[in-house]
Amino acid sequence: MRPEDGLCEILLFALTPPRLATAAGRVQEIADATIARLRGLDLDGLILYDIDDEAARNPAQRPFPFTPTLDPADLLADYLADWPTPVIVYRAVAKYARADLRSWLSAQEPSKVLTVLVGAGSSTTSAATALTDAQAWSREVNPHLTVGGVAIPERHSRRRNEHARLLAKQEAGCRFFVTQVIYDVNAAKNLVSDYFYECSARGRPLVPIVFTFSVCGSMRTLEFLQWLGVDVPRWIENDLKHAADTLEASYQLALAAARELMSYCRRLGMPFGINIESVSIRKVEIEASVMLAAHLRSELTGGAAAQ
Amino acid sequence: MRPEDGLCEILLFALTPPRLATAAGRVQEIADATIARLRGLDLDGLILYDIDDEAARNPAQRPFPFTPTLDPADLLADYLADWPTPVIVYRAVAKYARADLRSWLSAQEPSKVLTVLVGAGSSTTSAATALTDAQAWSREVNPHLTVGGVAIPERHSRRRNEHARLLAKQEAGCRFFVTQVIYDVNAAKNLVSDYFYECSARGRPLVPIVFTFSVCGSMRTLEFLQWLGVDVPRWIENDLKHAADTLEASYQLALAAARELMSYCRRLGMPFGINIESVSIRKVEIEASVMLAAHLRSELTGGAAAQ
Numbered sequence: 001m002r003p004e005d006g007l008c009e010i011l012l013f014a015l016t017p018p019r020l021a022t023a024a025g026r027v028q029e030i031a032d033a034t035i036a037r038l039r040g041l042d043l044d045g046l047i048l049y050d051i052d053d054e055a056a057r058n059p060a061q062r063p064f065p066f067t068p069t070l071d072p073a074d075l076l077a078d079y080l081a082d083w084p085t086p087v088i089v090y091r092a093v094a095k096y097a098r099a100d101l102r103s104w105l106s107a108q109e110p111s112k113v114l115t116v117l118v119g120a121g122s123s124t125t126s127a128a129t130a131l132t133d134a135q136a137w138s139r140e141v142n143p144h145l146t147v148g149g150v151a152i153p154e155r156h157s158r159r160r161n162e163h164a165r166l167l168a169k170q171e172a173g174c175r176f177f178v179t180q181v182i183y184d185v186n187a188a189k190n191l192v193s194d195y196f197y198e199c200s201a202r203g204r205p206l207v208p209i210v211f212t213f214s215v216c217g218s219m220r221t222l223e224f225l226q227w228l229g230v231d232v233p234r235w236i237e238n239d240l241k242h243a244a245d246t247l248e249a250s251y252q253l254a255l256a257a258a259r260e261l262m263s264y265c266r267r268l269g270m271p272f273g274i275n276i277e278s279v280s281i282r283k284v285e286i287e288a289s290v291m292l293a294a295h296l297r298s299e300l301t302g303g304a305a306a307q
Numbered sequence: 308m309r310p311e312d313g314l315c316e317i318l319l320f321a322l323t324p325p326r327l328a329t330a331a332g333r334v335q336e337i338a339d340a341t342i343a344r345l346r347g348l349d350l351d352g353l354i355l356y357d358i359d360d361e362a363a364r365n366p367a368q369r370p371f372p373f374t375p376t377l378d379p380a381d382l383l384a385d386y387l388a389d390w391p392t393p394v395i396v397y398r399a400v401a402k403y404a405r406a407d408l409r410s411w412l413s414a415q416e417p418s419k420v421l422t423v424l425v426g427a428g429s430s431t432t433s434a435a436t437a438l439t440d441a442q443a444w445s446r447e448v449n450p451h452l453t454v455g456g457v458a459i460p461e462r463h464s465r466r467r468n469e470h471a472r473l474l475a476k477q478e479a480g481c482r483f484f485v486t487q488v489i490y491d492v493n494a495a496k497n498l499v500s501d502y503f504y505e506c507s508a509r510g511r512p513l514v515p516i517v518f519t520f521s522v523c524g525s526m527r528t529l530e531f532l533q534w535l536g537v538d539v540p541r542w543i544e545n546d547l548k549h550a551a552d553t554l555e556a557s558y559q560l561a562l563a564a565a566r567e568l569m570s571y572c573r574r575l576g577m578p579f580g581i582n583i584e585s586v587s588i589r590k591v592e593i594e595a596s597v598m599l600a601a602h603l604r605s606e607l608t609g610g611a612a613a614q
Contacts (some may be wrong), residue, residue, distance in 0.1 A: 118486075186493040186540055193542035197549065232465075233493055235334075235500035235571075242504065 007299040009262070010273035012088065012178075012210060013038055013293055014047035016069035027070065031079035035236035037286070041293050042268065043088075044083055045176070047275060048072030050090040050118070051076040063224045069290040073104060076113070086112055088148065094127035101129055106141035116148040116178055135172040151177035152211055153187035154231045156194070170207055178210040181277055184231040185257045189264055196270050210273035213258050215292060216240065216250040217285040225279070252287055258296055316569070317580035317608040319395065319485075319517060320345055320600055321354035324377035331385075332379065338386035339375070342613055348600050350392055354582060355379030355487070357397040357425070370531045380411060383420070393419055395455065395485075400441040401427040401434030408436055413448035423455040423485055442479040458484035458516055460494040461538045465499070469500035477514055485517040491538040492564045496571055503577050517580035518568050520561040522599060523547065524554040524592045532586070558595055565603055581607065 015034060018027050038046070052065045072089050080087065089108075093101060108115070118139065119131035138147050149169040156162035168175060182188050183265040192209060199206050216222050222240060226232055235252055243249035258274055265272040278286050322341060325334050345353070360373040379396050387394065396415075400408060415422065424445065426438035445454050456476040463469035473484060489495050499516060506513050523529050528602060533539055543560055550556035565581055572579040583600040585593050 070387040183492070186491070186542075190541040197545050231430040235493075238500040238504050 005152060008044075009271075010044040010208070010210065011041070011293065011297050011300055012045045012047050012273060012275040013041065014049060014277040016049045016051060016211065016274050016278070017075045020068040020070055022070070027075070028079055031075070034262065035080070035083055036044050037129075038289055038293075039084070041290065042185055042297055043293070044273070045088055045090045045114070046080075046083060047084045047277075048075055048114075049091060050092040052092040052095055052110060057230070058227055060227060063227050077198050085089050086114055088114045088116055090116045091134065092118050093129045093131055096124070097128050098133070098137075101134055102137045102141055105134075105138045105145065108142060108145055110142070110144040110146060114146040114148065116150065117174075118150055132172060135169070135174075138274075139173050146175050147173050148176040148178055148210075149174040151179045151191065152229070153179060153182065153184065153191045154229055155189040157184070157187045157231065160194075162191050163198050166195050166209075167198060167202070167204060170204065174207065176208045176210060176273075178275060179212050180228070181212050181214045181225055181230050182257060182261070183236055183253075183280070184233055186233075187231060188261055192261075192268070192270055192272075196268055206271055208271035208273050210275045211261050212275040212277050213254040213292065214250075214277040214279045215247055215254055215285055215288045217247040217282060217288070218278055219246070221280055223283075247288055251292060254292060255273070255295060259299070262299065265289065309465055315351075315514070316578075317517065318348070318600060318604050319580060319582040320348065320350050320353050320596075321519065321582050321584040323358060324379050324382045327375040327377055329377070332538045334382070335386055337474055342387070342390055344597050345600075346391070348597065349604055350600070351456075351580070352393045352395055352421070353390060353571045354395045354423075354584075355382055355397060357399040357402070359399040359402055359429070364389070365534055365536070367534060367559050368479060370527060371532055378555050386533055393421055394580075395421045395423055397423045397425055399425050399439055399442065399495040400436045404442055405440070405444075408441060408459055409444045412441075412452065415449060415452055417449070417451040421453040421455065423457065424481075425457055439479065442476070442481075446480050453482050454480050455483040455485055455517075456481040456488045458498065459536070460486060460489065460491065460498045461536055463498040464491070464494045464538065467501075469498050472507050473502050474505060474509070474511060477511065481514065482582075483515045483517060485582060486519050487535070488519050488521045488532055488537050488569070489564060489584070490560075492541075492567050494538060495568055499568075499572060499575070499577055503575055515578035515580050517582045518565065519582040519584050520556075520565050520599065521555040521584040521586045522561055522592055522595045524587055524589060524595070526553070528587055528592075530600060532538055554595055556593060558599060561599060562602060566606070571608065601608070 016032050022030070050072050051069045052263060064166070076087050091101065105115070117131060117134045120127040137149065138145055149166070151166055152162060179188065188211060195209070196206065216225065221242060222232060222237065239253065240246050240249055245252050262272070263273070276289050276296070278289040280286070325337050356377050358376045382394060382522065383394050398408065408489065412422070422445070424438060424441045427434040442454065445452055456473070458473055459469060476484070486495065495518060502516070523532065526548060527538060546560065547553050547556055569579070569581070581603050583596050583603070585596040587593070
């Protein structure tokens with residue numbers, strides 16, 4: 001997978017590692033079940049999130065308690081050896097000391113692993129490592145490693161400078177971006193548009209933005225997404241609240257949102273990808289996520305098989 | 308036309324009267340040309356705006372100078388006698404003294420004229436008449452006159468209570484609403500959704516919201532719309548700024564926005580209509596507006612002929 005080519009519309013699937021307290025045998029079962037579920041999807045890559053306690057970013061009560069999860073690098077190394085595509089391992093850089101992060105970055109095989117380096121969730125968090133340091137180390141110790149960054153349309157709605165932040169990350173070596181879960185398509189289009197025209201004005205190349213979608217089976221999950229900073233338009237919140245089947249309604253909304261962004265990016269000439277995130281651990285929601293990925297696979301051009 | 312039936316999706320076309328200084332002969336020429344242009348559209352009604360100097364609502368410099376326009380009631384009475392459908396005459400109530408407005412309201416024939424009563428553009432404007440007074444007089448002197456109100460999605464984005472304002476206007480007798488020009492579809496959907504579910508929660512009937520769209524042939528026109536309080540998403544502003552043909556791009560954007568709202572309202576079960584406003588006096592823009600109305604006529608169910 002070379003997301004920086006921007007020639008094909010990549011499809012990713014994102015997982016949160018199991019809780020740290022999970023027994024090794026059970027983790028292997030979960031990993032095997034995941035591989036079995038996702039194998040038929042013809043994915044371009046798998047994303048493994050790195051979960052940090054984000055209490056610092058939001059003073060409001062967290063709707064679900066924070067439980068530490070397995071390090072995604074360990075999950076990959078110890079349980080996902082059979083997974084056939086490249087894997088994008090997130091690194092919440094604030095969690096890691098300099099020596100540990102440098103040694104992890106240098107040990108990765110660029111044809112198999114990509115990384116997304118994520119800064120601290122809040123500027124008041126005391127971070128072991130700053131994002132700009134992590135980016136510099138990556139260039140230094142493993143220049144062929146493909147590094148990505150996060151793109152937050154919600155931040156663009158508030159401060160109108162997320163496009164400039166993306167360009168700064170790009171100058172620091174980022175070759176693709178991944179958004180958080182998108183419910184506000186208008187905000188995503190505003191960010192894409194400002195980024196697109198700013199690249200053009202500065203004569204910089206466009207790197208792909210991968211848009212993340214998820215299904216949502218309950219109002220509790222929606223609350224959690226909102227707590228995490230996802231802007232949910234009132235009409236979507238109302239639709240989900242009054243839906244006879246929240247999961248099915250959220251599936252249709254995610255599909256429509258993905259199609260709108262895909263069509264917008266194609267018209268603009270903006271390289272993009274799609275990432276489906278499995279937010280909940282309920283089986284029915286996981287299966288709906290897989291179905292959503294399969295549905296979108298059939299509407300994306302290119303794909304793993306074409307590379 | 309009985310917009311309160313909500314049974315058919317009505318199509319309106321909105322005109323701003325010519326400048327007050329225009330010679331009577333020239334006004335008749337404009338009126339005749341307008342009738343000729345619009346006659347084939349199978350409109351359910353014609354809207355005549357009542358232009359007030361809105362300088363009070365915005366401290367920023369007005370992009371176009373304010374010039375007083377003909378009273379829409381005079382335009383209708385003196386120049387549009389041949390027009391075949393009902394006409395919706397706007398009344399910027401703050402401009403009128405009690406006696407004048409009461410006598411105008413009482414003189415209207417409800418099968419031929421409807422009115423939209425509009426409050427002062429800013430709460431600091433010194434108004435001859437308050438909106439609630441005008442609504443009360445209308446009920447008192449001409450109870451069969453169909454009265455509408457304005458709906459402002461942008462106000463809902465800022466204060467989140469526009470749906471409650473619509474319900475209050477409805478209690479005061481409003482039987483339909485007309486929006487200002489819509490560029491931010493998401494904001495319009497948020498308002499429709501909150502209004503829809505609030506009516507349901509309070510056991511109130513739904514009255515139709517008529518969504519207004521316009522084409523925009525230049526960035527100067529867009530600036531003027533923004534000055535008037537229309538929220539234009541960044542991506543639309545960028546698209547129009549970089550379009551090879553601004554008018555054609557705005558036509559496609561308006562068409563897509565109208566379709567999205569139509570499809571949303573149909574799914575929700577919300578009665579609605581479409582209004583095309585001719586903002587500019589340039590011939591090419593007027594013709595594009597007429598084409599847009601014709602295009603949407605073919606996609607709306609019902610229509611004048613079906614009534």
